[in-house]
Amino acid sequence: MLGGIYKKIISLDQLNKLRRPLTDPPLRSLETLLESDLWADLSSRITGVRPNVQRKVSVMFGADVVESVRNLLGIDYIVRAHQLVMDGVEYFADRHLITVFSAPRYTGKNNTGATMLIAPDLSHTITYFGPA
Secondary structure: OOOOOOOOOOOHHHHHOOOOOOOOOOOHHHHHHHHHHHHOEEOOOOOOEEEOOOOOOOEEEOHHHHHHHHHHHOOOOEEEOOOOOOOOEEEEOOOOEEEEOOOOOHHHOOOOEEEEEEOOOOOEEEEEEOOO
């Protein structure tokens, strides 16, 4: 996922059915799905899903939502991007949600970038590239 969790997701098949590349979403419901995923952010200060008042679009979600979505979809963890994390990778919800941010020195900040390689057994390797 890019930003986070779409609040109305019901199955992985729902996401797999999205026709790619997607350049001009034809349906408002699809736009809502994409907008929600693109701009959703996690928060350790909340439970459930709340409006994202910082971005003024999409939602913020708590660790309980990560657990619910993992159970619903039958997955081990969720990997997302899009949100600046200073060390390149940040774990959330007992390591069941992983944010990977690959742009070092983003907008002049002294952050590290990272990439993540996921093996077939779902173990993963992180490669860091620094702000030096």
